[in-house]
Amino acid sequence: MEQHGPLKGLIVADFSQLAQGPWATQMLGDMGAEIIKIEPPKGDWMRHYAYGNMYPEGESVSFVSFNRNKRSIALNLKDAIDKKIAIDIIKKADVLVENFRPGVMERLGLGYQDMRKLNKGLVYCSSSGYGASGPYLHRPGQDLLAQSISGSAALNGFKGQIPIVTAVGQADLLTSLFINQSVLAAIYSREKTGKGQKIEANLLNSVVGFHIQEITAFLHRGSNPERSESGIPNPWIGAPYGIYRTKDSYISIGMCSVQKIAQTIGLEKYNSEAFNSNNIIENRDVIKLDIEAVLKTKTTKVWLEELLERDIWCSQVNSFKEMVEDPQIKHNNMILEYEHPKVGTIKTTGFPVKFSETPQKIEKPAPLLNQHAEEILKQYCGYSDMDVQSFLNKT
Numbered sequence: 001m002e003q004h005g006p007l008k009g010l011i012v013a014d015f016s017q018l019a020q021g022p023w024a025t026q027m028l029g030d031m032g033a034e035i036i037k038i039e040p041p042k043g044d045w046m047r048h049y050a051y052g053n054m055y056p057e058g059e060s061v062s063f064v065s066f067n068r069n070k071r072s073i074a075l076n077l078k079d080a081i082d083k084k085i086a087i088d089i090i091k092k093a094d095v096l097v098e099n100f101r102p103g104v105m106e107r108l109g110l111g112y113q114d115m116r117k118l119n120k121g122l123v124y125c126s127s128s129g130y131g132a133s134g135p136y137l138h139r140p141g142q143d144l145l146a147q148s149i150s151g152s153a154a155l156n157g158f159k160g161q162i163p164i165v166t167a168v169g170q171a172d173l174l175t176s177l178f179i180n181q182s183v184l185a186a187i188y189s190r191e192k193t194g195k196g197q198k199i200e201a202n203l204l205n206s207v208v209g210f211h212i213q214e215i216t217a218f219l220h221r222g223s224n225p226e227r228s229e230s231g232i233p234n235p236w237i238g239a240p241y242g243i244y245r246t247k248d249s250y251i252s253i254g255m256c257s258v259q260k261i262a263q264t265i266g267l268e269k270y271n272s273e274a275f276n277s278n279n280i281i282e283n284r285d286v287i288k289l290d291i292e293a294v295l296k297t298k299t300t301k302v303w304l305e306e307l308l309e310r311d312i313w314c315s316q317v318n319s320f321k322e323m324v325e326d327p328q329i330k331h332n333n334m335i336l337e338y339e340h341p342k343v344g345t346i347k348t349t350g351f352p353v354k355f356s357e358t359p360q361k362i363e364k365p366a367p368l369l370n371q372h373a374e375e376i377l378k379q380y381c382g383y384s385d386m387d388v389q390s391f392l393n394k395t
Contacts, residue, residue: 013038030068038089072367073376084390102128129207152207183199237239238281247296247300258277267294300316341368
């Protein structure tokens with residue numbers, strides 16, 4: 001099948017499992033790269049885990065979220081024949097992505113130092129929980145743990161209450177984005193030098209790097225930020241920033257003058273130059289609760305009309321059900337459908353970035369385990385029909 005997108009022709013040997021590696025390679029696949037997903041005999045770990053325990057027609061909703069636009073082959077990398085297949089694929093690949101625990105690929109004889117001898121242009125990306133060395137080398141690395149160690153959980157929640165991590169897998173998905181941009185940077189470098197290189201990403205560094213502003217502020221002040229009692233969502237930010245209850249739902253208010261809001265909603269208490277600030281730290285919880293008391297008297301729709309007319313930064317707070325029907329989401333084509341051989345129609349998120357000359361398409365659904373073994377073996381390993389059948393008989 002012809003590939004579409006700006007990365008058409010790029011070949012990726014994808015050994016990754018779970019989320020951070022697979023979402024990174026899915027994005028490369030969405031942009032046209034050929035993704036060969038090399039799975040263990042029982043499949044990617046994510047085939048056996050699903051958000052909400054949702055397995056439509058036996059397929060994990062989490063797996064199909066992160067693995068479209070790929071082909072699958074199941075290999076036992078401890079088996080000599082299967083290892084040789086993996087090496088044949090790597091020899092022809094531009095990129096290799098893996099997120100085993102540090103040292104696993106080396107013990108299998110598939111580490112960077114060995115593979116660069118076979119493919120000098122290979123961009124080899126390893127992703128781990130905390131890095132390839134250091135005191136946490138043998139600790140399990142996972143999203144919740146990385147968020148906790150990074151300090152980001154301590155930023156979220158209410159003063160005096162338990163810290164809160166983000167519901168979305170922040171560490172995993174940030175690492176996916178960093179993998180993506182780093183792989184593409186290394187490909188650009190290879191175009192100039194002819195040489196590949198190794199990239200190392202990890203969950204912990206990704207979350208720490210993402211909080212550049214918050215950490216820099218702490219390093220400047222030297223003391224921990226204090227979370228809000230009223231639910232202002234960032235401990236470094238003051239009133240009026242936050243989410244407020246209205247008569248029927250919620251409304252978000254961003255960076256804007258407290259005085260201007262007071263004038264608009266009729267809250268005379270704060271209608272003075274003393275409150276002409278968009279970031280009042282002192283008494284921020286009192287101010288927020290006073291504003292909310294007024295906002296609770298009208299519906300979100302009415303307040304949006306009144307506040308937006310005054311150019312006050314605000315928005316509705318959508319549920320997922322409301323979000324998929326949001327006119328801007330529809331305009332941006334951010335909800336797509338594709339057909340899966342077992343599940344049928346899958347609705348999922350679209351492409352966040354658009355290319356004018358090389359538009360993306362969903363060419364392939366998330367693969368069934370080992371679904372593409374025959375075509376991969378013929379294309380990358382030179383297998384005959386008899387060789388393919390022999391391989392399939394032993395899997």
